[in-house]
Amino acid sequence: MRSPQATLNATALYLLHEIGRRFYESFMVKYPIHRKSDIWDDAPVDGEPAVGSIVWCDLGDAAHSGIYLGKIMHLTGKFNDNPCKIEKTDLYGFSGGDHIFVSCKDKMAVGDPKAAEYAKEHENEERDYNLLENNCHGFTAECFTGNEQNEVRISKPDDVGENLRMDCWRWWKYQ
Template identity: 30%
Template sequence: MKSLGSLFIKSFIDNVIKDTVVPVKGSVVYCSLALGYAEHSGIYIGKNKIVHLDGSGIIEVVSPQQFVERLGGFNPAMSIYVSCNNSSATGTNTIAKRAKKMVGKRRKYNVILDNCHQFTSGCITGDFENADNFLWMLKDTAKNKINTNKWRVWNRDYNS
């Protein structure tokens, strides 16, 4: 089991030692949940806003702070990771538009079979009934569709 100490060390390295990035519209973003054993994903739509599928099945717009402070404050996430190609954020206006168009809609949320990763992948491809129910699958779709080859920490000190 991962400890809070090991998560803090990873976050410190990711935020202080490694390069950070500012997302572009349509960037895929994710954060850790459950001490790093699960993740939560969404789409950056600009103006410091993320569209995501929450655990109740509602697709909503949230701030980065709300994105990482899910689960009633029991989420230890400290960083949001952004899809990148080398040092530049990846994403498209089309992905952001698909995400915005889904705001206010509901899905039959299931942590394994219909979750945030499937929603996020749907924003990339337009196919919301895809099988990308795990982060590694979503990352593969991001690699193939928007040339993502790295995941860098969002530098939230910048207004984007």
């Protein structure tokens, strides 16, 4: 049985983590993130993502991103000796059942079919993976620019959101 002090400490750590995440999302990211738990605006995206939408999910304190094309095309991470590659996956394979966030203009998903086409053209391509310089966010940005990304990317590819004229990220209520 957990002591009252341990419960209090765990609660305090959780609250500090949430405050830090909220601060980061409020002041450090380019577009607001509307989560299901938001007090002011918790509305999900209307319908499904558009073909070529940027999609992402939380991975603890990090995020994983890809391109929506009916399924999600993403650059897998390297696990054990398996090479990473660009592959298409279903929603559960992408997020493990957690919420997926979608590039939106107000409540409507926005995407670029050319980005989806670029992603399709690179399906099954193997890549050298680097957590900082050649990762899923770099591949997602590459789908919009056509240029392989070799800069440090440790967060969602907000910079290509201008190509979509997006103004926020919304959670997707998928079944």
